[in-house]
Amino acid sequence: MIRHLREHLLAPRALAGYRPGVTLGHLLRNLGSLQVQQQGSTTAELRDPAQGWCAELRECVQAHLLMHVVTCEVSLRVPALQQGAMRLELRHTGALRRTGVTAVYRSGDKACFAQVREQLLADAPLLAALMPLDFKRLTLECSHGQWRLVLEHMGGSEVVNRMPAFRRYIQVSPPQRGHLLACLARFSQLLPHL
Structure with a gap:
């Protein structure tokens, strides 16, 4: 009896509401006329044949006290030239206003990180897409001959x-849509050559 009650109380439950x-559907409507293939209720594949990239969209839920937030992650995978493992994060700089973009080392080969950081931050089209983009999180991970970009937009x-x-x-918003798609297109062109 006590064991059954403990299991019932500790079992993961669906969040109320x-x-x-639904959030993924709203986002797909915001992104407009791209090729979409729904893979499940909370995942979809997004393609831009003109730019030649394919990304996965995934709905994520974060529980908080008396509320929850549903966000969508954009994940892009492309082949990598290098074989080392490395993980970095891109962020905006500036306290009140954005003044630039910086790369923060998270793990892996530090020499490889320094080289990749230099090439990313020297790429003018990438910086032009990233500076106005409202993102919460942008991570790049290289492992097993593949780059994986994970971007979480504020919208x-x-x-x-x-x-x-x-x-x-x-x-x-429509301007943010343009910056997001430009960012994905530029990363898909740039990362295979790093």
Whole structure:
């Protein structure tokens, strides 16, 4: 009896008010006329045949006290020339206003990181796409001969509160859509040559 009660209380439960796939659907409408293939209720594949890239969109849920936030991650995979393993994060610099972009070492080969950082931060088209892009997180990981970019935009997310009860979707604006697609296109061209 006690064991059953403990298992019931500690079992993971679905978040109240979470609607799987709804936020992803809103984001896909924001992104416009790209080729989309739904893979599940919370994942989709996004293609831009003109630019030649393919990315995966995945809905993520973060639980907080009396609320939850649903975000969407964009994941891009491309082949890598190098065989070493390395992980870095790109961030905006500046306290009140954006003044640039910097790369932060997370793990792996430091010499490889220094070379990649130099090439990324010297690429003018990439910086032109990244500077106005409103992103929360942008990580690059190289392992097993493959680059993986994971980008979480500030838009394309939904905040759901239980008390007081409200639900708000934060859309990706048309200018942000352009910056996001330009960023994905530039990374897909640049990363295979690093």
